[in-house]
Amino acid sequence: MFTNKKLLFYVTAIIVSIYFLFLGMTKAKGFFAPLFTAIILSLVVLPLSQRLEKKIKKPVAAILNSLLLFLISVGLMALVSYQIRSFADDWPQIKETMAPKIEQLKEFALAHSPLDQEDIKEAKNSSSDVSSGASDKITAFMSSLSSFFANYLLTFVYVFFLLNYRHIFKNFLLTVFPDEKRETVKTIINKSARVAPQYLLGKLILMGLLAVLYSIGLGISGVNNFILVSVIAAVLTLIPYIGNIIGFTMAVAFGFLTSGDTTVLIGIALTFTVTQFMESYVLQPYVVGERVDVHPFFVILSVILGNLVWGVIGMILAIPVMGIITVVLLNIKSLEPYGILFSKREFPKESDS
Incomplete structure (x- = not known):
């Protein structure tokens, strides 16, 4: 009886601790999101920084890498x-092209659903009332925009400090743990530092191949600016699952909505269906492969959890962070079963004897 109560107490304590941990991370998004982003970006450019440090001083190499990341991000935002x-x-051409189709859709809805003209009028009136709080929305938008740019610039400042003073953090970890654990800590640090660059390298190759496939399909389908749309759709795959939906929506906006041609819509749908099939069953396993050793089930869970905690940025960071956590668990003997659970490895089978 005492053992059952003790087990119940520990389980309850763990659940409550996890809840308040994620609640705190959600509330402190403005502090943790830029910091975690900077840590992942620092790990991504770490190999390049180490090469530059052989020729120039460490602070200069850190500044150059921070500027490189900043310019890449500015280029993506410009696209x-x-x-x-x-x-x-x-937009004017889209409105003119889609007006007859919207009318046809409205007539179809009136003929084949319980909706009537009064329902449609109420929907129009409710949409017109949205402008009543325009000033409050503008104020909120400007506030969120200023917060975004502050965190955006702060991220690259963090990158500089993490690259320039990384030896301090490494030495701190090695000093905290006892001597007999130092080799294990070094192994964990080295393996964790390789997760983000390997993941990004695989993703870059994958995005290049996807951009080519999208360009071929969308060009044949007749989408305007199909090369640019293809590149952006490929880059958006950094956001797992949601990025593909955004890319498809964007292609529809520049293809079907501007032309109104149903064959263009069919071509876009076929392009994304075939490309996603190729990505999931051919490109993803062979290009990204084992670069991040996380089971697909826990990839999905981590992405959903990242979205709940930090939104889009949480979804982007979810996979490399989960990969680092898995590496840490696999290299700690007492926690190895959890690492095997999260990874693609198999649990060792018991002997028949």
Whole structure:
């Protein structure tokens, strides 16, 4: 009886601790999200930084790597903003092209559903009331925008300090643990540092192949700016699962909505269906492969949890963070079963004797 109560107490304590841990991380997103992003980015450029440090001083190498990451991020944002501006320029044509189809859809809905004209009028009135709180929305938007840019710039400052003073953090970890554990700690640090670069390298190769496949399919389908749309759709695959949906929606916006041609929509759907099949069953296993040793089931769980905690940035960070956690668990003897559970490895089979 006492053992059952003790077990119940430990289980309850663990559940409550996990709940408050993630609740705290959610509330402290403004602090933790830039820091975790900077840690992953630092690990990504660490091999390049180590090569540069053989020729130039460490602070200069750290600054150059931080600037490189900053310029890459600015370039990606410029691509997306250009595409949004292009969509805004095409908006009058889209409205003119889609107006007859919207009317047909409305007539179909009235004829084949319980909706009537009063329901449609109420929907229009409710949508027109949205503008009543426009000033509050603008204020909230400006506040979130300023917060985003502050965290955005802060991330690259963190990258510089993490690269320049990484030996301090490594020495701290080695000093904290006893001498007999130092070799294990070194192994964990070295293996963890390789997870993010290996994952990104596999992802970059995968994105390049996806961009080519998307370009071929969307070009044949007749999508405007198909090369740019293909590149952005490939980059969006950094956001697991959701990125593919956003890429498909963007292709539909620049293909079907501007032309109104149903064959273009069919071509886009076929392109994304075939490409996603190739990604899931051919490219992903052979290109990314074992670079991040995390079981697909826990990949999905980590992505969902990352979205709940930090939104889009949480989804992007989920897989490399889960990969690092798995490496740590696999290299600690007492926690190895949990590492095997999270990874793609098999549990050792018991002998028949």
